[in-house]
Amino acid sequence: MKNISTTELEQTLQTDASIQLIDVRETDEYAGGHIEQAKNVPLSELTERTAELDAKQPIHVICLSGGRSMNASMYLEQAGFDVTNVDGGMMSWEGNVTR
Incomplete structure (x- = not known):
């Protein structure tokens, strides 16, 4: 599985508009503050909502x-997606947060 730091993610988001950023925290956690480009798909709903993701x-x-x-x-990797895990999560994120 590929991993990326939050610093690398911030740089990637500035240069590559094609990536999908999925925030798998629960809805209330997401509402408390998230990365603007992130789509909320809680881990508890992921298996039912996988079809919402663009496999390309x-x-x-x-x-x-x-x-x-x-x-x-x-x-997601087992389901055939090109996936990268963000190490440290929102606890390590130093960029802007949307509420």
């Missing part, structure tokens, strides 16, 4: 600290 585009997965995103990344 790379996916980066983030959560609070990296545990749930790692689980989601493993699932």
